[in-house]
Amino acid sequence: MTDEKINLNISAQYKKRAEKVIPHLTGTFSRAATSFIENVYPLYIQSGNGSHFTDVDGNEYLDYLMALGPITLGYNYxxxxxxxxxxxxxxxxxxxxxxxxxxxxxxxxxxxxxxxxxxxxxxxxxxxxxxxxxxxxxxxxxxxxxxxxxxxxxxxxxxxxxxxxxxxxxxxxxxxxxxxxxxxxxxxxxxxxxxxxxxxxxxxxxxxxxxxxxxxxxxxxxxxxxxxxxxxxxxxxxxxxxxxxxxxxxxxxxxxxxxxxxxxxxxxxxxxxxxxxxxxxxxxxxxxxxxxxxxxxxxxxxxxxxxxxxNTIQHCWKIGKILFDGWNKISEKNNINAKMTGYPIRMDLRCFNNSGSESLSMKSFILQEMVKQNVFMSILGASYICYSHSEQDVEKTLQSFENVCDIINTKIENDDYQKHMDGSLPKTIWSMKLPSIKKHN
Missing domain, CATH: 3.40.640.10 (Type I PLP-dependent aspartate aminotransferase-like (Major domain))
Structure with a gap:
């Protein structure tokens, strides 16, 4: 593990240009810089191939957001x-x-x-x-x-x-x-x-x-x-x-x-x-x-x-299950309440602090440390598996999470995750305004 920051200089330059000509920086809220951790996550992509993409600064990432879900086979298929x-x-x-x-x-x-x-x-x-x-x-x-x-x-x-x-x-x-x-x-x-x-x-x-x-x-x-x-x-x-x-x-x-x-x-x-x-x-x-x-x-x-x-979907279920089960096994082994929920082909990482409350800062810190190891997961969205994801991809991801667990057990005290953030927490995009209808008593 290294604390050396990934070079994001060109991403930052494109962001400054976008601020002048595009409302909220991009046509999709979920892709905007505020949906991630600024100064840590890449902001602009140059190309993609299989389960990976390369940002404008030349950094390559293993991707689990998959263009917000549409990439089922892989980039550049x-x-x-x-x-x-x-x-x-x-x-x-x-x-x-x-x-x-x-x-x-x-x-x-x-x-x-x-x-x-x-x-x-x-x-x-x-x-x-x-x-x-x-x-x-x-x-x-x-x-x-x-x-x-x-x-x-x-x-x-x-x-x-x-x-x-x-x-x-x-x-x-x-x-x-x-x-x-x-x-x-x-x-x-x-x-x-x-x-x-x-x-x-x-x-x-x-x-x-x-x-x-x-x-x-x-x-x-x-x-x-x-x-x-x-x-x-x-x-x-x-x-x-x-x-x-x-x-x-x-x-x-x-x-x-x-x-x-x-x-x-x-x-x-x-x-x-x-x-x-x-x-x-x-x-x-x-x-x-x-x-x-x-x-x-x-x-x-x-x-x-x-x-x-x-039979690509069967492959996605198989690979996803390895990641899903492996992640939760590592979480349990390290006594860190950061579990994958949902389905192996569409997962949701949920993190809870020592008091049992769901913690955005804990989740953000974990995924901040993952992206530093070139594993890209969304903080506000789901994680998806595509046909191009391999067992080697999953092995890298699980090893990266092991590394993060080591950092948490070494550095984090009393749930002070936000103290160790390298950028601001992502901002919630929207909330439900109307209440759900319940059965009358």
Whole structure:
């Protein structure tokens, strides 16, 4: 171990340039410098390859954030790159549909359960928003019951979070929040708003496993109340299983939305479902010039075929389990309450101090010391496994964590983690503004 700082001079120069021309430094809050530890974490990336990226100062990192989740195969993945290059020679966008749209739609329908039809969008937020509009049009109802991590940022959803500027106030009245594994809370929403709920929007899982037949109860409540069940599989899709969380958990969605991992970083998302619901889009203004862009479709077709041929998701579960179990074993051995939770393919590091309180400073210190060893993990976000992660990557990561545990046992006294920080703690991006509905007593 060495206390020598990683050179981040060029990163700092780019940050100064960005401050003059880009609001909050970048187009995505979660990528901004304030989401990490400034002066310790790199700020700008030059290139990526496999499970690693290289920053603008030439430092190479083993990455577990994976572009906020979309990288399921790996950076600079050859087969996907080649598919993009081949399509580039034919053209990017046209005055009529390209055949690749039909071919990719057929492939998605063959891959995803209950998918008769597909509508492509360019982001996860767009896809879920489109599904909500279809549900409202189909049911002729306006209200939404929502349970998720808040990853849908258009007006209907942004009304419930702290960054709600510019969102009409009336949207708050159209959203009702319930907690994961709380089917009683969802039932109360229906009791309080009879015949008003157009759809339940649900992430099939976040980091918590479903309990007491929660998902089946949600499905039943949707059916009993003539509401649609929209599954937000932007994160779970093409990561938990090739056929998504629908297959993994055995639940059927009426409209199911995909993004992130289906395209290995390309800007493409999708709404799928049975013809009964998908035909609603025939009459809706859900349309965009760039939805039919062909490079993303060609690349996505290559991604899905590669996943099928190489059984890439099984590899991710295997590698992830080695990291997940190994990390927690080291934590226990060193009597440090810094455990990986969630699933081996999508983990959440949770850290608790000696008084049992969750500690951002402890987590930040651990990951500060990890990034100094060129292992990059997000402090505010999840850790993801991609197909390019190897057992050697995991060995390096676990050895780095062992080194951090040694530092903690040598230097840290009375939970004084913040005293040993080399930069400021990351700033929370948003918080849930509306309360969750609970069953009335």
């Amino acid at each position: 050859g087969i996907v790159n080649q598919a993009i290059k081949d399509q580039l020679d034919k053209g990017i966008l046209f005055s009529l549909p390209h055949t690749i749209e039909v071919e990719l739609s057929e492939l998605v329908c063959k891959t995803i359960p209950f998918a008769d039809m597909v509508k492509f969008e360019k982001s996860g937020s767009n896809a879920v928003t489109a599904a909500v509009r279809a549900a409202r049009a189909f049911t002729q109802k306006d209200m939404i019951a929502y349970c998720g991590t808040g990853g849908v940022w258009h007006d209907w959803q942004a009304a419930m979070v702290s960054r709600d500027g510019g969102v009409p106030k009336f949207n708050e009245d159209l959203i009702k929040i319930f907690d994961y594994n709380d089917s009683d809370g969802l039932e109360q929403i229906f009791d309080d708003n009879p015949n008003k709920i157009a759809a339940i929007v649900l992430e099939p899982t976040q980091f918590e496993e479903p309990k007491n037949n929660f998902l089946q109860k949600v499905r039943k409540l949707a059916d009993q109340n003539d509401s649609l069940l929209i599954l937000d599989e932007i994160v779970t899709g093409f990561r938990f299983d090739l056929a998504g969380a629908q297959k993994y958990f055995g639940i059927k969605g009426d409209l199911v939305c995909f993004g992130k991992g289906m395209s290995n970083g390309l800007p493409l998302s999708a709404v799928t479902g049975t013809s009964e619901f998908m035909k609603t889009f025939d009459d809706l203004w859900v349309s965009s010039t760039n939805n039919s862009e062909t490079l993303s479709m060609a690349g996505t077709k290559a991604v899905i075929n590669e996943m099928k041929e190489k």
